[in-house]
Amino acid sequence: MNPFEIYQEKLHTPEEAVHLVQSGDWVDYSQTCSFPAALDAALAARRDELTDVKVRHAISMRPVQIVEQDPQRQAFTYNLWHCSGLDRKYIDTGRAFFSPMMFRFCGSYYSRGQAPVNVAMVTVSPMDRYGNFSYGLTNCCMQEMLDAADRIILEVNPHMPFIYGMADDHINIRDVDAVVENDQPLSEAPSRGASELDKQIAAQIFPFIHDGDTLQLGIGGMPNALGSLIAGSDLRDLGMHTELMSDGYLDLYKAGKITNKRKTLQKGKGVFSICSGSKELYEFLDHNIDILSAPMHYVNDPETIRQLDHFVSINGCIACDLYGQVSSESAGTRQISGTGGQLDFVTGAYTAEHGRTFLAMASSRVDKKGVRHSNIVPCFTGGDIITTPRAQTMYIVTEYGAVNLAGLTTWQRAEKLIGIAHPDFRDELIKAAEQQKIWRNSNKK
Known part of the structure; x- marks a missing residue:
């Protein structure tokens, strides 16, 4: 037959x-x-x-x-x-x-x-x-x-x-x-608009992106804000290698910013493993010879990522402690998302020539009762899942700056992280660092 x-x-x-x-x-x-x-x-x-x-x-x-x-x-x-x-x-x-x-x-x-x-x-x-x-x-x-x-x-x-x-x-x-x-339309993931806070955080990352970089972007308001900055900039010949393709990439393709011409692996091809976004994005991908799908075991393999010179990985996180441990998937024991590929890209980006990895978050949050809490905490004790261990954390970003923790001592980490914490919490974070014996008397806010 x-x-x-x-x-x-x-x-x-x-x-x-x-x-x-x-x-x-x-x-x-x-x-x-x-x-x-x-x-x-x-x-x-x-x-x-x-x-x-x-x-x-x-x-x-x-x-x-x-x-x-x-x-x-x-x-x-x-x-x-x-x-x-x-x-x-x-x-x-x-x-x-x-x-x-x-x-x-x-x-x-x-x-x-x-x-x-x-x-x-x-x-x-x-x-x-x-x-x-x-x-x-x-x-x-x-x-x-x-x-x-x-x-x-x-x-x-x-x-x-x-x-x-x-x-x-x-x-x-x-x-x-x-x-x-079944001819039902496929599910779509509405693109989340960027808040002013998202834009402030994106502005801290933008100076680290250069012509020819290959990008892995997470999803959400901050990556969308960063995408808008890139789309309106003079940056050229960016590449795409990502576990999840979203409309943020579509905007960069439409703006002519992604050409994949300088990629050192799959030159001329954007690579992704899963996609969710708008109908326009799905139609853009249909029979598009410039873009390839690939298995997750390949896309997220640190050995694959290592071969992409000037690789930049940007993802969100929920909280970070003064040691540089990062929680990106739970609030206490409440599951928010998952490890996904964050640690894959943190590992791979660091090993790439000129690779950079950024974990971004707001410095604080306001609960339903109107009380503000710091997202930089002294230490995790409430059952929070550690997604990225302190030994692998590179850049942590808030609206107050971006700090590179790679290779730093505990007191250096505490100093840098307190420097990008919300000002309302810096004094109490210093006190906590002193109690945890990771603060030098010569340190300044």
Whole structure:
């Protein structure tokens, strides 16, 4: 049979296809935009006939029906590699669980058998004449996950762009068990506007960016503010090598700032592993030969990053202590996001020739009662997850400045970090540093 005949033979309704799932199974939705909306809804409808079905995903971008329709977890248990704002709500209300991981290792959890997959359900682009489906916006660890799966269901969506890949970027109709079709628009991640504080923090980082740098940007208001500064500047020939591509990069491409001409690896090609953003971004990527998707084990490998001279990594964090330990994923024991690729890029950027890594945050925050708290703390004692250890921290940035902690003593670190703390907290931070015996009497505010 030719591929189109095989396709028709394997084509089912979502309600038919989800009968491949049995009680006790592990089901995998992959990550972000690979989320199979029609299959998720059909699986949720089987709530009363299934038990102990574990579903794995990351960065939910729309309400997840196996959670919404089963809030007491009678049939389904939702597990997350990384969190969106929606996922935080699920975890906060006991409707989901978090799975600690580092992105460059995520595929290995599947290939080593630590993350079993009985049924994989993923969204892909329409089939080509050779019977191949592009993974589109989610390369990530898709191939390792599908290789581990006992049964595979594809949700074919015409809105999923075809994206050229370096490796592990497609699957053939002969290798799947069932196909369903869904023409719902893909989930989008609205671009967050930059606040005045975001702009102040971005302004502290901007002077460190030079012509020809290759950029890895996180997501959020501050990276968007930095992108605006770059787009309006005289900077030239920037490159892209990032785990997550967002609309911030689209703005830089449209402004002509990203050309990838000076990259020392994949010259002329922008590289990403997962993407979430706007419909405009998805359309920009469709059949765009200037951009490649690649597996996370490659994109986030410090050895890969090391080969990119003048690499600049910029990510957000939640808090930092006076020793330079950084928490980027929890507030106390409350899960906010995940380790993701932060430590991957902190490690890789430092080893790159002229590499620089920046972890940025507001110096303080105001709680619901109107009380201001410092985000630079004496030490972590409330169960906060340490994402970047002090031995690997390079630049810490707040609206009051950027300080490089690499190679510094504890007293030097305390001095520099207090210098970029909110002024209201500097005196008490000095007192804490004295009590912790990491303050010299010659130090000044």
